[in-house]
Every structure is written in structure tokens, then in C-alpha cells.
Amino acid sequence: MSELPTPAATPAAIVDALKAVAGNPPKVRASFAKGRCVRGTYAPSDRAAEITRSLSFTKPSRVLARFSVGGGNPGVSDTNNLVLRGFSFRLGDDTDILTETAPVHFARTLDQMLAFLEARIPGADGKPDSEKVRAFSAANPETLNQAKYVAARRLPGSLAGTTYWGVHAFPATNARGETRFIKFKVAPVVCDVSLSEDEARTKSADFLHEDLARRIAAGDVRFNVMALLDRPGDPIMDVTLRWPDEDNREQVRLGTIVITSLEANEACDGAIFNPVNLADGIGHPPDEIFAARRSSYTISLAKRR
Ligand code: HEM
Numbered sequence: 001m002s003e004l005p006t007p008a009a010t011p012a013a014i015v016d017a018l019k020a021v022a023g024n025p026p027k028v029r030a031s032f033a034k035g036r037c038v039r040g041t042y043a044p045s046d047r048a049a050e051i052t053r054s055l056s057f058t059k060p061s062r063v064l065a066r067f068s069v070g071g072g073n074p075g076v077s078d079t080n081n082l083v084l085r086g087f088s089f090r091l092g093d094d095t096d097i098l099t100e101t102a103p104v105h106f107a108r109t110l111d112q113m114l115a116f117l118e119a120r121i122p123g124a125d126g127k128p129d130s131e132k133v134r135a136f137s138a139a140n141p142e143t144l145n146q147a148k149y150v151a152a153r154r155l156p157g158s159l160a161g162t163t164y165w166g167v168h169a170f171p172a173t174n175a176r177g178e179t180r181f182i183k184f185k186v187a188p189v190v191c192d193v194s195l196s197e198d199e200a201r202t203k204s205a206d207f208l209h210e211d212l213a214r215r216i217a218a219g220d221v222r223f224n225v226m227a228l229l230d231r232p233g234d235p236i237m238d239v240t241l242r243w244p245d246e247d248n249r250e251q252v253r254l255g256t257i258v259i260t261s262l263e264a265n266e267a268c269d270g271a272i273f274n275p276v277n278l279a280d281g282i283g284h285p286p287d288e289i290f291a292a293r294r295s296s297y298t299i300s301l302a303k304r305r
Helices: 011-021 110-119 130-139 141-151 197-201 207-217 288-304
Strands: 034-044 061-069 085-091 095-100 170-173 179-188 222-229 251-262
Touching: 011 110, 011 288, 034 085, 034 207, 061 207, 061 251, 095 179, 110 130, 110 288, 130 141, 207 251
Parallel strands: none
Antiparallel strands: 034 061, 034 251, 061 085, 085 095, 170 179, 179 222, 222 251
């Protein structure tokens, strides 16, 4: 019997694979399916214009945002430490930034992303073939970078108390017309909140939402939006890699987001946070993974409508 040809790694095939890994739950996002819509405000720092001329980052604006738990299963438990947490936000109308609780993606190319997902599609017993996953990981070690980052850290104990990353290298053009690459890091102002395994065991499957509501009421949900600055030779095309010495990079605070209220989920679910919605002053990252995000989100939206 001849082998079936491997399907091309198109954005549509990726969305199908994301859905299949989660067991094809209907009418939900292909990724980060569980989430909570919120509103807030953004205030720029006085240094934002050194990095970008984007009016989204240099002027105050209202914010629509969504916190989420990773994977395509809307019933995932908030105590699951194998999936990421997400934070998507829209500054005014013109810029959407999507971030997650890991600084790297799990695949360098689209072919690799599709193969990573396909190896994890559950079989008839509801579980992925662990031998297939092992073989794929051995042949593609960089696809473990994200999981290793997560495994080395404690469980996020609050959506308001964990750090989120934009992952890609974004070209930023400042008021003088100078362009350099930055990475977005969204850091909680109040403090990091994480849980030990014992503490996590005492938490309910939806504890993050309850925690969020309480902290919003207390005025505690604030994030600094940071730009990490590039250096010559940074691997800007490879989203599975951090930049050398990334944690000690020079960084500039672009501004601060304060989340002020919960919002009906319909306000976030009717459309997408679209990674390509970026006002002049922040360009599209040049890697092939970002290029595929252009249409993936629209395809997912069409499927869940
Ligand atoms: C590399 C960094 C990435 C980050 C930080 C990221 C982050 C996110 C976040 C936060 C969401 C939830 C959006 C929301 O709250 O509405 C999301 C959704 C989604 N992501 Fe990504 N993602 C990444 C890469 C990708 C890639 C490479 C693809 C596909 C090629 C992809 C496909 C999707 C899809 C299909 C959705 C659901 C969209 C919807 O139905 O609204 N993502 N992503």
C-alpha cells in the first residue's frame, strides 16, 4: 500500500489540525478556546516614541482584551500546566497584540507546525500515539523549547500575575524614521502570582476567572507593555529561539494597560484579535509563522460562526 501524500502545510490545514488535536469541539476558537473578555485603558510612557511612531502606542486609548487558556478545548482546567495562558489586546481600533505565557513558539516552520500537531491528534482511544510524538520530538528537538520553558515554571496562579510574550520579532519604526526589531513582553505591575503543585491541587477548574473578577474589582490588574530591544545578529526569523541573553536585554516601557471591567464574551467572540492589525510604526514580523497567522485566524472565525 502506498503512503498517502503529506498534505501541504497551509493555514487551513493548520486550523484543521488544531481543531483535531482538541477533538473538534464546535463553535469555539481553534486555539485558546477558553477565555474571558475584558475592557480597560492604555496610557503611553514618555519614552514610547523613541521606539515607535505608532499612534496606538504613543497616545492613550481604550482597550478591549481577552485572557485565555491554551488549546482548542473550551473545557480545559485552569490547573492544566501543559497549556499556555493567552492575553490578546486591542489598543483603540488599530492595533491588536496577541501574547502568551511562553517567549517561544513550538515550531520554526509551517511544515514543522503541521507535523507537530498531526503527531498529537488523538486516535480511537482518545490519546495521541506516544511513540509518534517521541519520534517527532527526537527528530525536531527545537519543538520542545516551548514545553521545556513551561515545565520549568510554576503554574500561573492568576491571569493578572503572569508574564506574557509576543514571541515574534516586530520591526518598530520611531518618530525619527529609524527601524529596529523589538519583542513584546507584557509584565504584571503588581506581582507575579504562581502556585506550587500542592496549592494548584486545591484550585477549581475555573479558578482563574474568579481570581480575575476579584482582582479587577480591587484595581489590581495592570501590565507594563515592554519592548525588548534587538542586537545585531539576533535570530529574528526563528520563533523557537529566544534572543541571546534575552532576560537581560535593554527594554523600554511603551505604556501601561489597566483592566477596569469584565465584558460580555460576545464583545470578543464576534470578531478576531487579528495579529496583522498593526498601525503604522509597528510592522509585520518577517518569519513564515507570522505570515501564516494572517489567514489562520480568519479561517477559524469562519468555522466557529
Ligand atoms: C507564535 C505566536 C503565537 C501567539 C502568541 C498566539 C497567540 C494566540 C492567542 C492569544 C489567541 C487567542 C485569541 C483570542 O483571545 O481571541 C490565539 C488564537 C488563535 N491562534 Fe494563535 N498564537 C501564535 C501562533 C499561531 C500560529 C502560528 C497559528 C497558525 C498558523 C495560530 C492560530 C491561531 C488560531 C486559528 C486562533 C483562533 C482564532 C479565533 O478563532 O479567534 N496561532 N493565538
